[in-house]
Amino acid sequence: MSSEPLVPAPPRPAVLSRERVRAAVESRRAQRVITVVILVNAATLGIETSPAMLREYGGALHAVDHAALYVFVAELAAKVYAYRLRFFRDPWNVFDFLIVGMSLLPTTGGLSVLRALRIMRALRLISVVPSLRRVVSALLTAVPGMASIGVLLALVLYVAAVMATKLYGAAAPGYFSDLGTSLLTLFQVMTGDAWSDVAQEVMAKHPSAWVFFVVFILVCTFVVLNLFIAVVVRAMEDETAADSRAASEKNSADRDDRILAELASLQAEVRALKDTLNGGLGAEKVRRETAAVRDIRNG
Incomplete structure (x- = not known):
């Protein structure tokens, strides 16, 4: 029996063809072209919102829009050919497929509202630019932690709203007449939108009310909201580390x-x-x- 080492068989032509297509659509040059097409298409869709510009250059704008759509369809078709069913295992590919597929639906009759949704093609920039993709992935990863902080914030808002309604409802009925109004007012105070006007109206009859507003702002704005930032920053760090590991494994x-x-x-x-x-x-x-x-x- 021969002990000669076996040389791997050459890949089939179909496999080579798919590999070439995959290398082409994933190349930096192709990604730059797609990025430019997305930006140009987004600009033309914005220009279309001007009736004067639409009357003057409507034909050219529609031509650019159709050309961009053809480019997107060709890119997705090439990816489907290169990856076959693996194409749909990548959430970003599914996202691109849905965005482009929405653009292919008819925009007449009852579906004319879809014309306004064409601008969603600009969201494809997220899947094309790695840094944007990393940010979105980090935000999605941070959702569970942000949900817990959101529950804490809602609890603090509810407790403060009940207290404000009982304490200051008669003094400032425009801001604290009932629980719903108090929640809206305190949310406005938390964001810093004209909170001093609210505080001054209440303090006109309750001079010590400043303690309530200062404590509320310190807890909600400087503590709870900063927890959101901390969770997102941690998720960004984890996402960056994961990308580094993936790049190292690929190399x-x-x-x-x-x-x-x-x-x-x-x-x-x-x-x-x-x-x-x-x-x-x-x-x-x-x-x-x-x-x-x-x-x-x-x-």
């Missing part, structure tokens, strides 16, 4: 692929040399083996 996999390719090349060279030394190969077969080795090296 390691690429290095392993190069090593395997070199090993396959060396195996072919050793086998060709062995057969030549044993006198089992003619000059023509040596040339074929040499050409095969050269093809493997060239990739």
Whole structure:
């Protein structure tokens, strides 16, 4: 039985074709082109909101819009061909598919409202630009922690609203007449929107009310809201670390692929040399083996 090492069989033409398409659509040049198309399309959709500009350049604007849509459809078709069913395993690919698919729906009759949704194509910039994609991923990761803080904030608002309604409802009925109005007023105070006007009206009849407003602002604005920021920052750090690990693993996999390719090349060279030394190969077969080795090296 022969103990010669086996050289991996060359990939099938269909696989090579899909790999070439995948490399093309994922290349930096293609990503830059898609980014420019998204920005231009977003600009034209904004210009269309001006009746004067639409009357003057409506034909050109619609042509640019259709051209951008064709580019997006071609990009998605290429990705589906390259990745096949794996395309739908990536949430960002599904997001792009839904955004572009929405643009293909008819915009006449009862679906004319979809014309206004064409601007959602600009959201594709999130999936194209890695930094934006990282921010959105971090925000989604931070949702559970933000939900817990949101419950805490709602509890503080509710307690403060009940207290304000009972304490200051008669003094400032425009702000604290009932629980719903008090919640809205305190939310306004929390955001810092004209909170001094609210406080001054209440303090006209309750001079010590400043204590309530100062404590409320300190707790809600400077403590609870900063907890939201802390959760998002932590999620961003985790997302950046995950991206770094993924990039390191990808580089390691690429290095392993190069090593395997070199090993396959060396195996072919050793086998060709062995057969030549044993006198089992003619000059023509040596040339074929040499050409095969050269093809493997060239990739």
